[in-house]
Amino acid sequence: MRFPRFFTKKRGHRRTDSHAWGSFAEGLFYALLVGAGIVFGLLLVTGAVSYAPADPDSVVLQRGYEWWMWLLTLLIPLALLAFGGSGLVRVVRTWGKSQEHRAAASKTVILDGLAGASPVVPGHPGVPSCDNLENSPGIVLRYRLPLESPENWTLVGFGLFALLWNAVVVVLAVGVGADLIRGTTDWLLIGLLVPFVAVGVGGVVLFVRAAILSTSVGPTHVEISDHPLVPGVSYDVRLGQGGAHLFRSIDLGLELEETATFRQGTDTRTQRLVVRRVPVSRWQRVQPVPGGSFEARVAVTIPADAMHSFSSENNAVQWRIVVRALPDRWPEFTRVFPVVVLPVKAAVPTASTETVESLE
Amino acid sequence: MNAADAQHGDDHIPASTAQPFPRIELRFGHPGRGYDPGEWVTVEYCIDGLNGERPRALERSALWYTEGKGEEDLGVHSFERFATAETIDRVVPEGTFAIQLPTSPLSYEGVIVKIRWCIRLRVFFESGRDHVSEHVFNVGRVPPSILP
Numbered sequence: 001m002r003f004p005r006f007f008t009k010k011r012g013h014r015r016t017d018s019h020a021w022g023s024f025a026e027g028l029f030y031a032l033l034v035g036a037g038i039v040f041g042l043l044l045v046t047g048a049v050s051y052a053p054a055d056p057d058s059v060v061l062q063r064g065y066e067w068w069m070w071l072l073t074l075l076i077p078l079a080l081l082a083f084g085g086s087g088l089v090r091v092v093r094t095w096g097k098s099q100e101h102r103a104a105a106s107k108t109v110i111l112d113g114l115a116g117a118s119p120v121v122p123g124h125p126g127v128p129s130c131d132n133l134e135n136s137p138g139i140v141l142r143y144r145l146p147l148e149s150p151e152n153w154t155l156v157g158f159g160l161f162a163l164l165w166n167a168v169v170v171v172l173a174v175g176v177g178a179d180l181i182r183g184t185t186d187w188l189l190i191g192l193l194v195p196f197v198a199v200g201v202g203g204v205v206l207f208v209r210a211a212i213l214s215t216s217v218g219p220t221h222v223e224i225s226d227h228p229l230v231p232g233v234s235y236d237v238r239l240g241q242g243g244a245h246l247f248r249s250i251d252l253g254l255e256l257e258e259t260a261t262f263r264q265g266t267d268t269r270t271q272r273l274v275v276r277r278v279p280v281s282r283w284q285r286v287q288p289v290p291g292g293s294f295e296a297r298v299a300v301t302i303p304a305d306a307m308h309s310f311s312s313e314n315n316a317v318q319w320r321i322v323v324r325a326l327p328d329r330w331p332e333f334t335r336v337f338p339v340v341v342l343p344v345k346a347a348v349p350t351a352s353t354e355t356v357e358s359l360e
Numbered sequence: 361m362n363a364a365d366a367q368h369g370d371d372h373i374p375a376s377t378a379q380p381f382p383r384i385e386l387r388f389g390h391p392g393r394g395y396d397p398g399e400w401v402t403v404e405y406c407i408d409g410l411n412g413e414r415p416r417a418l419e420r421s422a423l424w425y426t427e428g429k430g431e432e433d434l435g436v437h438s439f440e441r442f443a444t445a446e447t448i449d450r451v452v453p454e455g456t457f458a459i460q461l462p463t464s465p466l467s468y469e470g471v472i473v474k475i476r477w478c479i480r481l482r483v484f485f486e487s488g489r490d491h492v493s494e495h496v497f498n499v500g501r502v503p504p505s506i507l508p
Contacts, residue, residue, distance in 0.1 A: 098482050098490070100421040104439035125435060126424075126465035126475075256505070258473040260430030271429055275471050275505040307502045310465050312433035315426045315473045343397055343464045343500065 027091040033084030041077030120311075121228065121342065128311035128318075130228050130340040138223030140297075141238050145222045145321065145337040155210045162203035169193070169200040213330060218243025218293065220323050220335040224300075228340040229319070232304035237280075239323065242293040246328040247286040252321065254278040254300060256307065259316040278303060308343040382409040384481050384493035389458075393497040397463045401497065403479055407453040417443040417484040418451050422459045422477070424499075429472040437462055452483075466500030471507060 094102050119129040138144040172193050179186050221240035229235060239252055256276035262269055281298045288294040300321070310317040321337040389402035401422065422438040438459045442451050461477075468475040477499045482492040 098419055098492075099434065100419060100423060100436050100439055100480055100482070101441065103423070103434050103436040104421070124464045125437075125462050258428075258470050258505070260428055260472045262430050271472060273472050273507075275507060277508045305501070305503050307468050307470070307505070308464055308466060310468070310473075310475065312426060312435070314431040314433050315428065317468065317470065317473055343466055 023091055023095055027088060027095075030084045030087035030091060033080050034088060035084075037077045037080030037084060040080065041074060044073055044077065121340070124308075124342060126310050126312060127228075127342060128309055128316075128340060133338065133340060134227055138238070141223035141225045141236055143224050143227050145224055145227075145339065147220065148320070148336045148338050149334075150336075151210070151214050151333065155207070155214055158203065158207040158210050162200070162207045165196075165203050166200040169196050172196055213333070216243070217245065217325070217327050217330055217333060218288070220325075221293075222321055222323065222337045224321075224339070228309075228342050229302050230342050231302045231306040231308075231344050234299045234301040237298055237300045237321065239296045239298070240293045241286070241288060241323070241325060243288050243327070244290065245288075245330065247288075247294070248284065248326045248328055250283045250286050250294070250326075251324045252280045252282075252296075252298065253324075254280060254302070255320055255322050257318050257320065259318065261314040302341055304344075306341055309340045381491050382407050382483060384408075384483075384491075386479060386481070386493070386495045388495070388497055390497075394501070395461055395497060395499050397461055397466060397500055400458050400460050401479075402456065402458040403495075404456045405454060405481060407481075407483065410453060413485055413487070415448055415452055415483045416486050417441060418448060419480070419482040419484075420451070420457060421480045421482075422461075423480065424465055424467075424475055424477045427474040427476060428470065435465075461499055466502050467498040468502050469504035471505050 094105075097105070119131075121127040121129055133145060134143055136144045136146065172189065176186065176189050176193055179189070219240075219242045221238075223238040223240075225236035237252070239250075241247070241250060254277070255274050258273050258275055260271050262271070280300050281296070283294075283296065286294050302319075306319070307317055309319055319339050319341045321339060323335045323337070324332060325335075326332045384405060384407050386403060386405040389400075395401055418441075420438075420440045420442075421436055423434060423436045425434040426432055440457070442448050465475050467477055476496055478494050478496045480492055480494050482490055484490045
């Protein structure tokens with residue numbers, strides 16, 4: 001039996017720590033938690049038996065704690081024991097097992113499915129579930145696709161920032177006002193207040209601008225004749241664009257986006273990259289009907305060689321219908337409607353279940 | 361033959377005292393190693409260079425994993441472990457097996473996300489060391505992605 005290396009080579013050019021050392025350190029951490037829980041609990045329990053300083057010969061067994069007080073007192077050591085114990089059991093269960101063995105074993109644990117990757121389309125491992133995309137019926141076509149717009153999150157972000165920042169400004173302003181009422185002037189506080197007010201006003205302006213941008217151009221609706229989609233098949237798509245402005249152009253197309261989540265130091269970052277664009281239709285000089293909206297119906301064909309939608313814990317490949325519009329007096333905006341594309345149908349019978357065997 | 365053998369990272373032996381690692385040769389039923397989803401993959405393998413050292417266990421698995429910018433994800437489709445003397449004698453030093461592929465995920469050569477399918481054979485020895493051999497194959501015919 002040899003001592004495991006501290007650093008080992010991973011696939012490709014990346015170098016990572018040894019799994020054995022990692023498991024050992026993890027086990028040590030959980031063992032320390034269990035030890036701390038035991039020591040802490042024993043100290044609390046034994047601390048209950050003491051003596052009265054005035055009468056050292058008498059042992060005090062009762063300190064007046066109710067049962068709920070005991071429960072509250074033992075909550076921390078019990079939590080340490082539970083957390084450390086469950087972690088230790090997990091480390092012991094996976095100790096010495098290969099990466100494949102651990103992955104296969106995790107599929108058999110029911111709870112892992114609840115805490116693990118997102119749900120998939122039945123019979124299609126790795127293809128993300130499309131339940132959330134099919135729960136809204138369309139007016140003309142079968143489904144109305146949900147909007148995934150980063151503009152909405154930007155609006156929420158600006159709103160939260162403006163709210164929190166200006167709350168701080170109000171607290172400072174109340175302090176300055178109170179000083180002025182008392183007849184004193186705190187120039188340091190006033191000097192601090194000026195840049196805070198400037199940033200607060202800027203935050204409100206940004207929020208109002210984002211709110212106007214997102215509401216003035218009108219809502220975008222996309223309906224589709226069927227879902228999930230299959231490569232090589234055409235689908236009817238209905239586009240509805242509201243608004244009272246003239247649009248210089250409206251583009252509708254398909255995009256394939258790759259998403260990769262990775263850790264950089266202590267940060268977790270996500271990179272998105274559009275790797276395929278399929279233009280479908282372009283309209284120019286569009287003027288929606290006053291009080292109504294611009295309506296168009298086109299056929300969208302999923303490329304026959306298209307990669308299917310894929311989603312795992314840290315990686316994803318996602319198809320989406322993208323609407324880009326350029327209003328006459330407003331900046332261009334993009335609205336995204338995710339769809340799920342299934343793999344091309346196999347010509348041979350499909351595998352019914354995955355095989356996980358252990359011949360001990 | 362594809363012999364993408366790799367020494368397991370937990371092993372490090374000075375060259376003078378190191379025991380040679382076995383060489384695992386594996387042959388796919390399809391010479392081009394390209395399969396359609398749902399198709400059966402038949403595999404023949406041969407483990408050479410055991411030098412009389414008895415394996416403690418053998419693991420055979422078919423799995424997909426991701427490569428690229430993101431953290432690696434892995435999905436095991438088929439896993440078999442042979443850990444008793446009787447079962448090991450059946451599968452070492454040579455053996456065959458077949459698995460039926462699922463409908464997805466397909467092999468994919470993206471820009472920042474790649475999906476690869478492979479057969480892995482992992483040999484565990486009595487001394488505690490282990491040796492893994494990985495053999496990549498393709499599922500489906502999705503062309504590589506190129507930035508627009």
